[in-house]
Amino acid sequence: xxxxxxxxxxxxxxxxxxxxxxxxxxxxxxxxxxxxxxxxxxxxxxxxxxxxxxxxxxxxxxxxxxxxxxxxxxxxxxxxxxxxxxxxxxxxxxxxxxxxxxxxxxxxx
Numbered sequence: 001x002x003x004x005x006x007x008x009x010x011x012x013x014x015x016x017x018x019x020x021x022x023x024x025x026x027x028x029x030x031x032x033x034x035x036x037x038x039x040x041x042x043x044x045x046x047x048x049x050x051x052x053x054x055x056x057x058x059x060x061x062x063x064x065x066x067x068x069x070x071x072x073x074x075x076x077x078x079x080x081x082x083x084x085x086x087x088x089x090x091x092x093x094x095x096x097x098x099x100x101x102x103x104x105x106x107x108x109x
Contacts, residue, residue: 001039002065004055006073007090019048021082028053031076036068050089066091 025043032038037058044052059065070091077083
């Protein structure tokens, strides 16, 4: 399983004049088919002008997961006119550095 983040930006700065619709995550989930292997989707709105959509996908490799996330975004945007004004600026798997606050991470001390 891979976590893929798609960073989004509005096309033409100010087009639509708002933030990503609040139902974006559920719209993506509704457009996903069995072959997409989507386990979960979440939308991070820390910066409303540059939201990040997180996709948890089952895939054989990172490149396959990144391609699946982008394909699923394009399919969803094609069905939703209010999402067509947003384009992907970056597709990547974020790196995590475990710390002592993670109970499931084995300690090496």
